[in-house]
Amino acid sequence: MGGLPEYVHVNHRDARLFVVSLLVASGVSLQNAKTVALGLVQADLRGVESHGINRLPSYLARIRNGILDPKAEPTLTQITPVVAQVDGHNGFGFPAAHLAMKTAIEMAKTLGIGMASVKHSNHFGMSAWIVQQAVDAGMMSLVFTNSSPALPAWGGKEKLLGVSPIACGAPGGEGSIPFILDMAPSVAARGKIHKAKRRGEKIPGVWALDAEGRPTNDPDKALDGGVMLPMGGPKGSGLAIMMDVFSGVLSGSAFAGGVTGPYDMSQPGDVGHFLVAIKPDLFMSMDEFKGRMTTLYHRVVSSKKMEGVERIYFPGEIELLTEKKRLAEGIPFVQAEIDALNKEAELLKVGKIGESLRLECL
Template sequence: MTAASNTIQIRHQDAHAFVVSLLQASGVPQKNSEIVARGLVQADLRGVESHGINRIPSYLARIRSGVLDPKAEPTVTKVTPVVAQVDGHNGFGFPAAHLGMATAIEMAQTFGIGMVSVKHSNHFGMSAWIVQQAIDAGMMSLVFTNSSPALPVWGGKSQLMGVSPIACGAPGGENSIPFILDMAPSVAARGKIHKALRRGEKIPKDWALDSEGRPADDPAEALKGVMLPMGGPKGSALAIMMDVFSGVLSGSAFAGGVTGPYDTTKPGDVGHFFMAIKPDLFMSLEDFRSRMDVLYQKVVESDKMDGVDRIYFPGEIEQLSEKKRRSEGIPFVEAEIDALNKEADKLKVAKIRVHG
C-alpha cells in the first residue's frame, strides 16, 4: 500500500486468475469464467473501476441465491443470413454478449453486416470490452443493453428506465487509435455510486436525487433515490431507446422489469442488441483507415478552449489508462481487497495476490 494514494496495486494477470478461480469454484465453466474475467479486468485496466472485478461479490451473491445459473450456456438461433438471436438462459451476461458479438462479426465478414438480439441475459459489465471484440476483428459496431430501473423519464420522479450504456466503435488507421464510445444516458453511471459507497467517498450533487427528491452527495442516499439523466429530456429519450432495442425487440424484460446485478431476489432477464459492420463496404479499407486518421488528427489538434491542455479522442483516456496499468498494476483500496478476499474465504480458494 502506498501512503500517498492509500491504494494497493494488483497485477492484471493476478486479478484475472483470481476471478477465474472464484467463478470456477462457484460452478462456472472454465471457458465462461475466462470470458467474465477478461471483461471485468479490462474495465479495471481502462480505469472504469465501477465495472471491474469489484462486481464479483454481487455476482456470486446472485449465484448463491439461485437467481443466476452459473452453468448456463448461451445458444444462438439464426433468423436470416444477417440476423440471429442469442438466448442467455439466465447465465452470465458476458458469455452471452461474447457469443452475440462473435455471431454478428461472422455474419458481417460474409455479408457486410450482422445483427444479433440477446434475451434472458444478465449484466455484462463494461460495454467497451464488446466494442473492442469487434475492433479486434476489424469491425465497426453498435452495442446496446437495457438495465434495471434507476432513472426517471423526463418529467417523472420514480425509477423506470435503466442507466443503460450506449456504445459503438470503429477501427483506427495507421496514425490514429480506434474510436470507442461507451457512455451512460445519465450524468454518471450508477456503478460509480456503488464505487463511492465502497470507498467511503462523497459524490457530486448533480449525479442523483435521494428518496425525497433532493440532490444527494451521500452515495447510500443516492441509491435510495434516482439517477439524473444527462441533458434532461435527451438523456431520458436515450434510456428509452435502449429499452426499445434491447428489451422490447429481444423479448426480454423492459419498462422497469429488468432486475439489477445487486438484487438477489429474481433473474435479471436483461436484453442486448449488437451490430457488426464491415468498414470497407463503401470504399477500400485503406481509404477508410486513412479517413479515420484525418478525423483523429482534426479532433485532437482542434483549437483548445481556455484551461484545456489536451483534447482526447473518444476512448483515448481509457486506452492510455490501460497501457499504464498493464505495466504498473491496477489500484484498489483496502476495503475492496478485503471484500474480494471474503469471497475467496467462502469458496476456499487462494486470496488475491498483491503486487510487490
C-alpha cells in the same frame, strides 16, 4: 482531515486468475469464467472500476441465492443470414454477449453487416469490452443493453428507465487509435455511485437525487430510494428509452422497469442486449477508410482548445492511456475492496487476490 486513500496494486494477470478461480469454484465452466474475467479486468485496466472485478461479490451472491445459473450456456438461433438471436438462459451476460458479437462479426465478414439480439441475459459489464471485440476483428459496431430502473422518464420522479449504456466503435488507421464510445444516458454511471459507497467517498451533487427528490452528495441516499439524473434532461431520458426499445422490447426480455439489477437478489435479471457488426470497407477500400479515420482523429485532437484545457482526447483515448499505465504498474484497489474480494475467496476456499494462483489453460 482525511488524506488520499492508499492503494494496493494488482497485476492484471493475477486479477484474471483470481476471477477465474472464484467463478470455477462457483460452478462456472472454465471457458465462461475466462470470458467474464476478460470483461471485468479489461474494465479495471481502462479505469472503469465501476464495472471491474469489484462486481464479483454481487455476482457470486446471485449464484448463492439461486438467482443466476452459473452452469447456463448461451444458445444461438440463426434468424436470417444477417440476424441471429442468443438466449442467455439466465447465465452470465458476458458469454452471451461475446457469442452474439462473435456471430455478428462472422455474418458481417460475408454479408457486410450482422446483428444479434440477446434475451434472458444478465449484466455484461463494461460495454466497451464488446466493442473492442469487434474492433479487434476490424469491424465497426453498435452495442446496446437495457438495465434495471434507476432513471425517471423526463418530468417524472419514479425509477423507470435503466442507466443503459450506448456504445459504438470503429477501427483506427495508422497514427491514430480506434474510436470507442461507451457512455451512460445519465450524468454518471450508477456503478460509480456504488464505487463511491465502497470507498467511503462523496459524489458530485449533480449526479443523483435522494428519496425526497433533492440533490445529494451521499451515495447511500442516492442508492436508497433515490434516482439518477439523466444527462441533458429529456435527451438522456430519450436515449434510455431507446436502449429499452432495442434491447428489451425487441429481444423479448424484460423492459419498462422490469429488469432486475445485479445487486437485487429477488429474481433473475432478464436483461436484453442488441449488437451490430458492420464491415468498414463496404463503400471504399479498407485503406481509404482507415486513412479517413486517421484524418478525423488528428483533426479532433489538434482542434483549437477552450481556455483551461491542456489536451483534447479522442473517445476511448483516456481509457487507452490508463490501460497502458495499469498494464505496467498494476490495477489500484483500496484495502476495503481487497478485503471484500478476499472474503469471497475464503468462502470458496481459493487463493486470495495477488497470491500465486495457478490454473491450467488460462
